[in-house]
Amino acid sequence: MTIRLLATRPGAAPRNALPWALLCLAALLLSATAHALPRDTPEEPGSGVFLMFDDDGQEMPATLLSTDVDIRISGPVAQVTLVQSFQNEGALFSEGRYVFPLPEQAAVTGMTLTVGERRIVGEIQPKQEAKRRYQQAKRDGHRAGLVEQHHSNLFTTSVANIAPGERVEVTLHYSQTVDVQGNDFRLRVPMTLTPRYQPEGGENLSGPFHSPDSSAAPNMARLRVELDAGQSILPPDSGSHDLDVDGARGLYRIHPSDGLVAMDRDFLLHWRIANAGQSRGSLFVETVNGEHYALVMLTPPSQPSATRALPRETLFIIDTSGSMSGASIRQARASLLEALAHLRPGDRFNVIEFNSVHHALFEAPSPADEVHLQQARRFVAGLEASGGTEMLPALHTALTMPTDAEYLRQVMFITDGAVTNEDGIFSLIHRRLGSARLFTVGIGSSPNSHFMRKAAQFGRGTFTYIGNLQEVSKAMNDLFVKLENPVIRDVQLTLPPGVEAEVWPRRIPDLYASEPLLLTLKLNRVPEYLTLTGLTPAPWEQTLPLPEGRQHPGIARLWARNKIEALNDRLALGEPEEVIRPLLTDVALEHSLMSRYTSFVAIERTPSRPLDEPLIREDIANTLPDGLAWPATATGVDRLWRQAVVLALTGLLLILVFRRRRHRG
Amino acid sequence: MARSERVLLGLVLGLLILVAGKASWIEAKAWVAQALIARAWERTLAEGGHHPPWPWADTWPVARLTDNNGKDLYILESASGQALAFGPGRMAATGGGWVVAGHRDTHFRFLEGLEKDDRLSLQKADGGWTRYRVAATKVADTRRDSLQPPEDPQALALVTCYPFDASAAGGPLRYVVRMEPVARAESVVSAETLSGRGYPGR
CATH class of the missing domain: 3.40.50.410 (von Willebrand factor, type A domain)
Incomplete structure (x- = not known):
């Protein structure tokens, strides 16, 4: 900086060449020390985020991983396809384990394992059974994949018997509802997980974390979104990433401007209904195996409160x-x-x-x-x-x-x-x-x-x-x-005569201004309209007519997921597991959903690992969320002192040079 | 002296003052603050509670680390940049033993000289002393290794930047010294404690 500034001054005549050269030399020395960064560890191929240990804690060659997230949004439901690929770079058959967070309301609906040209479709099984089959396949040398749910929204993917050099793709399908606040819709796709504090001991599921050092390359993901809002919306945006948005009105194609995104923060997407003030209630239906399912979405309008009842x-x-x-x-x-x-x-x-x-x-x-x-x-x-x-x-x-x-x-x-x-x-x-x-x-x-x-x-x-x-x-x-704003309490759903429904959640929550009500129903026949009533404390009523029969895939699973969630709540509040387990397992198996009692397991029919070759296991590091890191533990004071010495010597040399020149002159 | 010569000399001198001043400021903060923290520590021992070393400090001493020559280092709560300028900091612990971070070119320069079985003493706020010995030293790579507190709540991990003589701050390597209470370490010499579990191997 200094050099450029001075060197471009017209006064810098050839006569003064020596002092300038000295100054340049000093600057060079200063910048040279700045670049002498320690680089004595070999760079990992690709991202360098994979931790892999054998039984003795010895580190093994790393496995590469890529992540593809494909999001299709239709009205209030998002269907996500998550594809992760693993490659065994070692010389041995290997097992990979990856802990991954999914949105807390996600319903996992399918898993597929792709090894080379072969696709193995996962089946939903009771959890113990799935685990037993996976372990069996692992011992027998079959390629196998297992996706399990731990701890509400933490999932693990295990893949066994990856041959040396082989690439394996795990495809997960899940659906989730979009967050609605008044006219604003928000979707959050978790990309990493916060290490959890465990008050006393307990199983550590967080796995090894990859630290967000500035020089580190975190796990990267490719992300695409197709948005069909069902009504006219303003162009979507994201609080977390720069987006490229292509489309108009209610249909958009979206991807992050950077192409690949670092998996160190969650992906947020937000959109807003263009013309507010319309009726804010909607009804979506789906018919599966002769059963009818419906989703009611209602957003009460926000009005300024006339009177404040209580401080x-x-x-x-x-x-x-x-x-x-x-x-x-x-x-x-x-x-x-x-x-x-x-x-x-x-x-x-x-x-x-x-x-x-x-x-x-x-x-x-x-x-x-x-x-x-x-x-x-x-x-x-x-x-x-x-x-x-x-x-x-x-x-x-x-x-x-x-x-x-x-x-x-x-x-x-x-x-x-x-x-x-x-x-x-x-x-x-x-x-x-x-x-x-x-x-x-x-x-x-x-x-x-x-x-x-x-x-x-x-x-x-x-x-x-x-x-x-x-x-x-x-x-x-x-x-x-x-x-x-006033709250609507005691909300009740009324159905036309002859229509019966199993509604989840069973107890309809209080309604806050601009907070949507989402109810899922299983019906014996599709009604023409539904009525909701409540107290504000004045009586309140809203009727929702059923739109002409467009099918909305995902509603049935949403209903099943809500039922599972209600059962989980009962468990959390202390109901015995023997009561809940059969109820929950039934609904999860029927709708092919992952839950605390069901897992997806995929097993190849023919063994790929000769039984005399050992299997080694590796854990793949999750990218640590922003904000938790190794401490920065150097002040750089040594470098400052070195620079000071160089500057002092330069000064002395300059004085000498000027003296000699004056003596000569 | 010609004008251009004076400008040039002035420039070099100005830069020298700037650079040397900054370096001195860092050193002064590091070592003068320790004297103030020592007083806060005396109060902590006498009265208990948290005593920030100066009124606007957002940290306070939580322990005293003494080497065999009787030289004291006061450990502060928090390993934020502000705290580390004044003393080694205890990182926010979520179970397990303490993790203490310090600058490799000020307070924790002495870690370079520590060898296996060297002894240090640590005094906590209750006044009690514990003798520690160096169980293992390790170079960790922040790009691959995770920072986890030692599993043993009695153990201690000292973390600083590595290499010690790197000219620039901000490199990816860390030097981790794992310390164990002496009494235990001498009675139990298991493979696990010696392999220093809790830090991924390299």
């Missing part, structure tokens, strides 16, 4: 555990400060922070006056993330704080949800909620949104996801609009 008492709980360090805690602090600004005179509030221990700002909820707010803002600004995630005691404290019938209690829970004792927390919310409502705010590049959506469901509130610092203000504003 509010808002308890904020903020997660300051180690997993929140970095960008997450800054987002959480900003969200909480934003929330404090929404409180009104007459409201009461309290702030509770928790990591390994928890502590509340005030003994009891305090008035939202300037003195207390000032105190709260100082408290929030000083929050740092460290330690474990002991969520249960903090929540218990909040839910058992002395209450007052004069106030409407709302608990706002700001966290990344990186915990493993989820069931205990759900059960606590279920037992202790009373007339309070729990709202969850998800923070970070990859929050555990299964947990937060469920916690909000048990808490009869809503879940808000904040992807980055720029979204904080808008997301919190939307949340408070919901809190300040």
